[in-house]
Amino acid sequence: MPTVNNMFLRYVIGAVVMLLSACANEPIKVEASRRVSEAVAAGVKIYGKTEYSPWGFGVCYGKHVNMPEQILTFARQTCAGGRIELRDEDSFWNGCPVIQGVRASFVCYPQGPKAPASGG
Numbered sequence: 001m002p003t004v005n006n007m008f009l010r011y012v013i014g015a016v017v018m019l020l021s022a023c024a025n026e027p028i029k030v031e032a033s034r035r036v037s038e039a040v041a042a043g044v045k046i047y048g049k050t051e052y053s054p055w056g057f058g059v060c061y062g063k064h065v066n067m068p069e070q071i072l073t074f075a076r077q078t079c080a081g082g083r084i085e086l087r088d089e090d091s092f093w094n095g096c097p098v099i100q101g102v103r104a105s106f107v108c109y110p111q112g113p114k115a116p117a118s119g120g
Helices: 004-023 034-047 068-078
Strands: 028-030 055-061 083-090 102-109
Touching: 034 055, 034 083, 034 102, 055 068, 068 083, 068 102
Parallel strands: none
Antiparallel strands: 028 055, 055 102, 083 102
């Protein structure tokens, strides 16, 4: 039977673990869901791959840990200034950590080359 000191120590250790896990609340880049990856691959198969080809990525986040603005900012930074589209969201067998168990899958459309300035 645990004594009061052992139970207190368990609660303290549990609280410390919870606080430390709360520090890791930044969104995490992972692979996109299979559906998004397959759609992007099909587009590359049809149109070919260039530096301007769309590509997919996932972002792990926690619904109670991360704010929507934080997730979108992270996705925009990951896409490096290109246009992003949210294509899928899943929370089962997605490779995300328990605290951030939801994966949003985006497609990134990189910025194309700048149009030449028209002279006149």
